[in-house]
Amino acid sequence: MTYTEILLRSILAVTILLLIPRILGKQTVTNMTFHDFVTTITLGSIAANLTFNISLKFTYELTALVLITSLSFLLSVAALKSRKMRSWISGSPTVLIEGGKVLEDNMRKIRYTMDSLDQSLREEGVFNLEEVEYAVLENNGKVSILKKEGYQLATKQDIGLVGRAQSFPIELIMDGEIVDDNLERHGLTRNWLEHELSQRGKTLSDVFYAVRGTQQQLVFDYYKDDIYNPMDKE
Template sequence: MNYIEILMRTVLSVGLLLLIPRILGKQTLSNMTSNDFVISITLGSLAANLAFNVSLKSTYLVLSIIVITAMSFLLSFIALKSRRLRSWISGSPTVLIEGGKIMEANMRKIHYTLDSLVQALREKEIFNLEEVEYAVLEDNGQVSVLKKEAYQFVTKQDLGLALHAQAFPVELIMDGVLVEANLKRNGLTREWLETELGKKQQGKTLADVFYAVKGTQQQLVFDFYEDGVGQPLDQE
């Protein structure tokens, strides 16, 4: 009976963990703040106990998970409505480099080491500190960098080249399956796609296509099951 109970509790635990991000929203996953980190650790501990700790009643643990989730949702709502409370709940960005100068006092205040700063800059492909105008430690622990103008990449606008509007890519075939909803939403048909495929690759049919996308410049890109690569580099 213990095995059956653990199985049922584990399924319930995983189900709750899959449901919670849908309730709290995508920002919790993409921009995890200190508040989100604490909530995640607590929920993970409760879910683990729910899965295998049969000495604790599952109803108690489920209640705790529901309460923690409700508290997280409430804190997120308060942070959304109040800028003053938002900085207390989620934290606020800290300037690490200003005007090319390292802000030692700010770093000491948040216990951020120079090694961590140098590593964060290297991860941004910056190996020379003199390239940096501003560096900011965000709420989620990531470092945002603004390079000095002399080290910034040149854009088409800087060169005076013609600029063209870009569209959002539309996936037409995924894993060999035609995405009918995307075709319909964009006023396209299967027959049109077959015609365009014939223009690009003679002798190929939709059944040969693994992935197809209409790109940012309205161009069609096809990837086939048979790539014609004799010896893939990763093959061992």
């Protein structure tokens, strides 16, 4: 009976944790601010207890999950309506480098070391401090940088090239299955897709993945890649 109860509790805990991000928003898993960090840790602890701590009543654990989720949702709403509340709930960015100068006082306030700053810059592909005009520690712990003009990469606009209009990529086949919704949504048909494949000497059964790219180009990945000695990094 105990094993059955743990099994049911585990299934319920996972189900609830999958539903909670849909209620609170995707930022819960993508943009880990102070608020999201506290919410995630708390919900994880409650869910763990719900799963294994059978000495606690199931209703107590479920009530705690509902209350924490509701409180987090209300805090998110408050953050949307008030800039001051948003700053208190989620924190605010901190400028670490301004005009190429490291702001030691700002770093000291948030207890951020020079080693951490160097690591964050390297993760952004910057190994020389002199390349940086501005660096900002964001609420999610990431460092955003603006390079000095002389170190910025040239764009098409800089060299006078006019780019073509781009569209969002459309996945046509995934894991060998046609994504009918994407075809219908963009006015495409199976017959059109089969025709494109026949021009390449292939059929639908040959394709593992297919996408129409940003320039309307079709890209196909086939089950048979004709790679006889694939690289294996393990």
